[in-house]
Amino acid sequence: MTRTTAAGRRAAKPPGAGSRSGKAKRSTAAGRPRRGRPPAARSLAGRVLRAGLLWSAVAGLWALVAVAGVLAWQAYRLPDIGDLDRYTRAGAVRLAGADGRMFASFGPIYGDPLTVDQLPKHLVQAVIATEDRRFYDHPGVDPIGLARAAWTNLMAGRVVQGGSTLTQQLAKNVFLTPDRSIERKIQELLLAFWLERTFGKDEILSIYLNRVYFGAGAYGVDAAARKYFGIPATRLDLSQSALLAGLLKAPSRYNPAVDPERAGRRTSVVLANMVDAGYIDQATARAAAARPIAIAGPAGRGSGPRYFADWVYDSLPDFIGRPSGDVEVATTLDPGLQAIAERAVDEGLAAARHGAGLQAALVALDPATGAVRAMVGGRSYGDSQFNRAVQARRQPGSAFKPVVYLAALEAGWAPSDPVDDAPIRIAGWAPENIDGKFDGRITLAQALARSRNAATVRLQEAVGRGRVRALADRLGLSGPLPDGPSLALGTAEANPLEIAGVYAAFANGGRAVFPFGVSAVRDRDGRALYERSGSGLPSVVSARSAAALTDMLAATIASGTGKAARLDRPAAGKTGTTQDYRDAWFAGYTADLVAVVWVGRDDAGAMDKVTGGGLPADVWKRFMAAAHKGWPARPLPGLRRSPAEPVETAGTR
Template structure:
């Protein structure tokens, strides 16, 4: 092959001049400059840096295949120009530091730009998962149902919030100030996000090694409560920030603060400051003092942990922290903070156990039938008399506390109605906090002998009279042989005496004579609505009824013979005062003929004077009623009435277990007397309808019946309880009745 030839014009490497060795040295033409620097002649002598002695160092002889010499003439030396060495010293260090600063600034700017791009990208990504801004709107606050007594006193709030919506200007100024001081001190100045607070929280959390502080503003917390789920994710935090900025751009600071105060959770089912104030202090948020406001604000960090009802010491400590924060921000003086810390707060302990909650729950069950769906705050005015309600609850609780264990009784219910069927008091159990089941309305229990008045009324309607005689003796109807409670028999007795002594054989004989279906029709006409079995044992009260319905069925005996529909709602108004419902009309009309009514009332009065209900006898007015004891002493009843009111008392056990021989004439009669004595204070004496003359035995008891002071005295709350009709509470009431 010819040495200089090539295919396609390609040059072949040439050997050195006669050396036989391939020359691989870089030339200026091989550099990126494309040969801008001329290649020196092969024989030119290169300059060398001098040695310390002034001489020139020897040029190393390069052999074939050796590397080019290092230094200014080497591959990195540049085209023949000699690089001066950098001398060490102060100038060198100054040049190195400046270069470091410039590089740091450059890379910081680069990283900052990329960080902004990343943040914008994240914001854009998660913002894309939100609805269009045109659809953003603050959801309506869940409606509150304000339930008040007959005199307008608040009994309970119901709904998802547990309190009313209050305007910011209606609150004492220190309440929102307490929230701002402890939760978001820069609330008035930040645009929805607080970088300073966020940075401080991050530092605190990192140094402590755990989550101690949160960097969320009040606006962020509101955005989370209004629009988002309470999950701890990056998506939620980003969306929370976006929505917080939107809220700040859409609403004023006062509007945001008002929405926050009315919606934030304070524990125990209370949403909003009004619900919290009523839950923990039994008063409206409009009436809280400085110490109470600090306690409410302190709940926001951890509602369960700092609840004054659960951890009063922690709650006080947290309230002190809030007060000091308020002083630091200038909302209050240091002296005011010290005074508030020293002032004890009076926490309501009966809120969740009060019997009014049974009434409130019943009202909520009834509301859809009156106004349909609730889409606004409403006020429900009830027929409840708070004075009677308190006495009924206290009487039941005390009787069970004193004698319940001895009698094997754990639960009870009390219902009081007036002559129109309006419910004046309703106690659905011993303690609402322990059990929310409303036994007065929903418990179906055997009434025992308390059902007998319907049997006797059916007998009178069939032509018999109170003086009709029947023989009290062992009797059998097929396989059923009723027996008297006393296991003894009276022989021939009048119907009046048989009812007063509650003789089972006579009641069964009457049911057999008139027929069970006649008895059922009579009971239905008076107001019994539960299913009734058409058999002879019905006469002894084996078919179950509720305390409310049997009390309503006794009302015609007291009001002149007219049937009633038991009711607790008088009127319903919207938040603007619009009347949504008002009760009108009455009941089914006359259900007992006047002559028969007089006979029944005369017989029922004998029950309290000579019969099984003697412990229930009132000392200042005539009354009638009937005891009831179901099979195996599972239920004890006393249902009685005057010319003004009717009350039913039931005692028993939720699991239907037998009591320890608790009869209707024992504890139930005792409770009934206490309730009715208090309820009639101040009412004129009214005779029983149709009974013109009746022997009234008045005997003062040796000791007054003890009744606890009213709850407003016990709890120190001027708003929650007003016993104006009772003038001084239930204790002075009974003292006046009994002369004690």
């Protein structure tokens, strides 16, 4: 019998033998919990972890190096910040009226530099409560403020709040450009830290308030106070302070002169911020919010003075060259008369039967000196900056005729001398009167009052064109004068300012004047760069001849073509209408004021029978009647009696 060993038995077992026992063993092995990774696996995981930590540390180190490099590069590229006073601005020009108050400016306007201690306490509180409530607690950058702004913007779904501090805003406004880039933001942060290290908090706030933009060309709180309220910043009350603080967010959007309702709502927000910050109580805020916004500075004035302002600004090089620093220009403008002039033009054009598409210009000046007191260059400066009072050269028509009659008076003629108003032909040219009729033999006074063309041409030919041309030149008509007989009817082009200068000589007894708008120019420290010291122009005609002409022009208003311009006091003047009704004028004066009105179209197109005795005379009367309110009535220069007897007239030429 063969003996089988254990090994043999194991080997002899068929493949399927003991399958249940095998399955049980495999099942037991599979179900047994694993006690850990093999040593080799544990060793690999550790090496990976150590390598990850090492490379993370290396990457972090290189990131720090990169950040340091970026900061160093941006610090190197920063502008020179060693001297804050070097960051000045271009020179500005401020124009003040005859009352001493600023009415216009060119270039950025800066007020007097003030410290926090010099400013009203409520102004400083309004700015801090609205712009940077933690200003005195942060080092230039406010993480808490940034987090709060981010959360607010997230909840709103849009950007409604910024996180920049006042120090950051100062850094951006003084040293940097307004572009939005990562580079500029990094530089802003670096500059903010430098400012905080270099200056104290009150110094930073003072610099900020002296340089930040408040709209309307005003930089700094003092300039803003003067621009909007006509007072220095030291006199601002609570509601005014809150309004200015509200402008910092969006100066143009919250400009009270443009949108007072929106500015009022913004002011209420600032006052609420002050309550929330504990600076004022609710009752004080309500009282300040209820106060009406009164814009008393030049920001609240109409655009009308801009025509005069542009004229003065363009003339400055003749006095001081182009200014390199801030200058103050004392002008001749009378703000009260200017407002009256603007209103007279607006109301006159609005009331005109066919006023659509018409433009108008008005110039008023002092006949004794030539100082321009009011100037309107068009019906809307916003629509057109073209100044028709000084830039538009148009034919004055019959408004030129007084020059012909004055030349005759100087040549020995008298107002009572006769002249024939009869058909006349010169080199094929035959002038006619507006009504197509002729009056026959009439006096010079009648011919001027009735504005008879034929009589005036005949008088010019008798006096001599050369004499008329020479007188026109002496009176200040600078443009070319035609050689032909049509000179008598005002075919030489001129602007309203020049015509006003001519009539000023009629009004002051025969002295030529040079219309001017600048009385003095001073630098920021008050040093005089220019001061006017009198016209120095001599008499161009005798006082007797000027008085005789004034008497004739007074009759023109009393009963001639200028009847629509009659005032409650002695006045003299003349109408003017050009061919095809392209231009209509009225020029006249009292003892105190000369005014010239022109009406026409910019394209020199024909108007609907608008004559000088119509719309221009109406505008002239509106202006002169209002301008003379409260002034005593005075006789016309050279006349100590009533004007010439009424003269029957025809037409309103």
